[in-house]
Amino acid sequence: MTGHIELLDTVAVMADIPALGLTAGEVGAVVEVLGDGEAFEVEFCDNSGTTYGLYTLRASQLVALHHRGQALRLGVEAA
8 A cells, every 4th residue: 555545535556457347547535444444345437426335445455546635656757
């Protein structure tokens, strides 16, 4: 996991999860925090706002896309 994930954060899936039909980079919203932030219920919606998935994912499977106004930093150098 990169960054601290909280309720209503926008997150992305870090790697493909074929069993759920999710691909790396797919974006969702945290709708429930489980345990002590060990897992999250994440809702995935299409461009029209229709939910196409609601899954329980481990923190290690997700990356927070924004954290208190700071841009995501993955250690990638600019070209």
